[in-house]
Amino acid sequence: xxxxxxxxxxxxxxxxxxxxxxxxxxxxxxxxxxxxxxxxxxxxxxxxxxxxxxxxxxxxxxxxxxxxxxxxxxxxxxxxxxxxxxxxxxxxxxxxxxxxxxxxxxxxxxxxxxxxxxxxxxxxxxxxxxxxxxxxxxxxxxxxxxxxxxxxxxxxxxxxxxxxxxxxxxxxxxxx
Numbered sequence: 001x002x003x004x005x006x007x008x009x010x011x012x013x014x015x016x017x018x019x020x021x022x023x024x025x026x027x028x029x030x031x032x033x034x035x036x037x038x039x040x041x042x043x044x045x046x047x048x049x050x051x052x053x054x055x056x057x058x059x060x061x062x063x064x065x066x067x068x069x070x071x072x073x074x075x076x077x078x079x080x081x082x083x084x085x086x087x088x089x090x091x092x093x094x095x096x097x098x099x100x101x102x103x104x105x106x107x108x109x110x111x112x113x114x115x116x117x118x119x120x121x122x123x124x125x126x127x128x129x130x131x132x133x134x135x136x137x138x139x140x141x142x143x144x145x146x147x148x149x150x151x152x153x154x155x156x157x158x159x160x161x162x163x164x165x166x167x168x169x170x171x172x173x174x175x176x
Contacts, residue, residue: 028056028067030176033145033152036134043139058175093135101142105129110144112165120165151176
């Protein structure tokens with residue numbers, strides 16, 4: 001099974017620091033979810049929680065939230081994944097059609113862009129600032145983290161023939 005970038009970084013960091021929390025199943029809750037990543041083959045969502053300095057996993061099949069790693073491997077992953085640019089969206093994710101989805105915390109919005117075409121806002125006037133974003137290509141799901149709400153929302157991404165942009169619809173209750 002091919003592991004995604006996030007899982008590889010966390011596994012290497014765990015080996016370096018003798019991580020005892022790696023892949024343990026413990027009751028957990030989101031405090032300040034930030035960066036996100038998806039394991040394409042399984043659909044497992046990895047969530048970096050800035051409030052607890054932990055990496056959590058969410059299994060959409062079982063709807064279980066579990067501790068994946070904490071401590072040094074959390075910081076190793078953030079150093080490799082975090083995007084920090086002034087006046088730039090906090091995070092982005094790309095689908096198979098080369099659409100780039102952007103989480104913009106300042107504008108409290110999620111937009112999509114493609115090539116040289118100006119981005120189109122898909123979600124505007126959100127109640128809090130989105131921060132992390134990940135796209136699950138196999139399941140056409142867009143995950144967006146909302147640290148102030150202590151949650152991650154899953155959106156179904158719908159592609160309509162002839163439409164220039166995909167549409168989003170909230171899948172279910174937020175992951176919290």
